[in-house]
Amino acid sequence: MDRMFDFLVIGSGIAGLTFSLKVAEQGSVAIVTKKEKVETSTNYAQGGIASVLGPDDSFDLHVRDTLEAGDGLCDEEVVRKVVREGPDLVRELVEWGVEFSRAKRNSKCFDLGQEGGHSRRRIIHAKDMTGREVERVLLERAEEHPGIEIFENHLALDLLTESRVFQAGTTVLKCQNRCYGARVLDSENRIRTFLARSTVLCTGGTGKVYLYTSNPDVATGDGIAMAYRAGATLADMEFVQFHPTCLYHPHAKNFLISEAVRGEGGRLIDGRGRAFMGDYHPLKDLACRDVVARAIDTEMKKSGDDCVYLDISHRDPEFLKRRFPNIYNKCLSLGIDITKDPIPVVPAAHYMCGGIRTDIHGRTDIERLYAIGEAACTGLHGANRLASNSLLEALVFANAAAEDGLGNLESARKEGLPSLPQDVDIPKTGEGGEMILVAHSWDIIRRLMWNYVGIVRSERRLSLAKNHLAQIKLEIDEHTPNIPLNRDLVELKNLLTVAQIIVQCALNRKESRGLHYNLDYPRRDDEHWRRHTFIKKEICI
Ligand code: SIN
Numbered sequence: 050m051d052r053m054f055d056f057l058v059i060g061s062g063i064a065g066l067t068f069s070l071k072v073a074e075q076g077s078v079a080i081v082t083k084k085e086k087v088e089t090s091t092n093y094a095q096g097g098i099a100s101v102l103g104p105d106d107s108f109d110l111h112v113r114d115t116l117e118a119g120d121g122l123c124d125e126e127v128v129r130k131v132v133r134e135g136p137d138l139v140r141e142l143v144e145w146g147v148e149f150s151r152a153k154r155n156s157k158c159f160d161l162g163q164e165g166g167h168s169r170r171r172i173i174h175a176k177d178m179t180g181r182e183v184e185r186v187l188l189e190r191a192e193e194h195p196g197i198e199i200f201e202n203h204l205a206l207d208l209l210t211e212s213r214v215f216q217a218g219t220t221v222l223k224c225q226n227r228c229y230g231a232r233v234l235d236s237e238n239r240i241r242t243f244l245a246r247s248t249v250l251c252t253g254g255t256g257k258v259y260l261y262t263s264n265p266d267v268a269t270g271d272g273i274a275m276a277y278r279a280g281a282t283l284a285d286m287e288f289v290q291f292h293p294t295c296l297y298h299p300h301a302k303n304f305l306i307s308e309a310v311r312g313e314g315g316r317l318i319d320g321r322g323r324a325f326m327g328d329y330h331p332l333k334d335l336a337c338r339d340v341v342a343r344a345i346d347t348e349m350k351k352s353g354d355d356c357v358y359l360d361i362s363h364r365d366p367e368f369l370k371r372r373f374p375n376i377y378n379k380c381l382s383l384g385i386d387i388t389k390d391p392i393p394v395v396p397a398a399h400y401m402c403g404g405i406r407t408d409i410h411g412r413t414d415i416e417r418l419y420a421i422g423e424a425a426c427t428g429l430h431g432a433n434r435l436a437s438n439s440l441l442e443a444l445v446f447a448n449a450a451a452e453d454g455l456g457n458l459e460s461a462r463k464e465g466l467p468s469l470p471q472d473v474d475i476p477k478t479g480e481g482g483e484m485i486l487v488a489h490s491w492d493i494i495r496r497l498m499w500n501y502v503g504i505v506r507s508e509r510r511l512s513l514a515k516n517h518l519a520q521i522k523l524e525i526d527e528h529t530p531n532i533p534l535n536r537d538l539v540e541l542k543n544l545l546t547v548a549q550i551i552v553q554c555a556l557n558r559k560e561s562r563g564l565h566y567n568l569d570y571p572r573r574d575d576e577h578w579r580r581h582t583f584i585k586k587e588i589c590i
Pocket of ligand 1: 306307435436438439
């Protein structure tokens with residue numbers, strides 16, 4: 050059964066929920082989310098939201114820190130917008146019921162945390178479970194709202210677009226693509242059509258493309274891959290942020306040790322107990338993430354050790370239990386008492402700074418298609434995201450896209466929606482294929498990306514990765530038509546698309562900048578490369 054809404058929102062993290070709450074008074078909203086509604090990257094965000102709230106802080110300082118982290122590639126207009134609009138949107142979250150940690154019990158002042166690259170304490174947080182608290186409140190409100198319907202365990206397969214070709218005689222002047230919804234695999238494995246006047250991709254990032262990641266299993270780059278297939282422009286996909294400190298333990302899956310631990314005095318040490326960050330940057334452990342992740346990578350390669358350690362045991366145990374209850378309990382459950390023991394850590398893929406290119410309103414270059422949050426590339430992060438700027442970006446752009454979407458709603462309603470074409474390309478289902486191909490391809494893509502397209506890259510490794518991925522694509526294209534359509538297969542194809550795009554963008558950029566470090570081009574080259582990398586599939590001519 051086809052469904053029709055004013056707004057189709059794909060994803061139920063901070064971006065999708067905030068957008069939905071902002072438009073739902075005036076339009077009907079469907080939120081489609083591929084697992085349970087809380088299963089989002091937002092829900093796992095530990096650090097917090099960077100925003101100018103302290104008396105010693107200023108917009109100019111936050112702008113300066115963001116631009117510095119972005120290593121020459123941020124869009125300053127976007128940075129100023131996000132920094133300026135942040136505090137009011139954070140206050141709105143407080144009005145909605147989000148309980149951020151206070152400086153003291155019953156105090157009106159918030160406890161502002163410190164993270165790498167920030168020149169002031171400006172991270173508003175809910176202990177070390179900020180995302181969970183924000184998600185809780187936004188979900189509660191969305192569930193209560195009569196204008197919002199949430200569809201759990203619904204996996205978006207592809208966007209529905211219509212190409213309009215403008216031509217003079219036989220010359221094509223312009224090919225305009227418009228989105229009017231998506232095809233979705235529902236919880237009972239049926240393919241359903243969700244028609245919408247505006248569609249919003251809030252599908253998060255791509256961490257699962259790497260063997261080691263801080264991201265939950267849902268982060269398979271679905272929105273980015275769908276947008277690419279539909280002809281949207283992607284930008285800066287070579288800039289993958291590796292978080293320096295994920296817990297290293299055979300029974301810890303994807304568990305982050307928040308940067309806030311270093312903000313509160315945690316020091317990185319090697320296996321012999323030597324603090325090494327002084328060798329790499331004057332800010333030591335509070336340097337930006339690209340610097341810290343590369344330093345750890347270098348130390349591990351030098352020593353041959355499997356991990357380094359983060360030591361915060363010099364701080365008061367009661368403070369640690371209060372400030373980091375989630376990290377304290379998780380580590381304790383694995384036999385690590387952070388009040389006494391150093392924590393074994395390794396870097397892991399954490400955040401995609403590139404994504405679907407959007408303008409200042411969150412619009413992609415496909416009409417009526419927006420992208421918000423990690424799936425989008427707004428220009429805020431440039432070549433390296435400043436810690437805790439991502440939830441902030443999601444809030445600001447959810448707001449901007451909601452305003453824009455509402456502004457167009459009346460005219461979109463007058464125009465109506467196209468009727469579905471007869472020859473809708475329903476993905477083929479087959480019988481008799483072997484799922485082992487899917488599981489195996491998942492593994493090799495993730496290992497390949499980790500080994501060849503990780504923190505430190507080279508032309509040779511990138512070229513090898515490109516060739517291997519092309520071979521995997523051939524195998525998948527040849528063998529998967531025999532496999533019945535299923536979630537793992539859909540995600541595998543998205544993962545492969547994203548991996549190929551990351552590699553291509555990394556090969557295109559002939560310099561090192563921010564998160565992209567290439568041994569064959571070890572220096573930043575402003576003369577040729579102070580620009581974005583774009584990638585787009587030509588689909589209509
Ligand atoms: C962290 O808590 O270290 C993660 C914060 C972020 O990625 O912005």
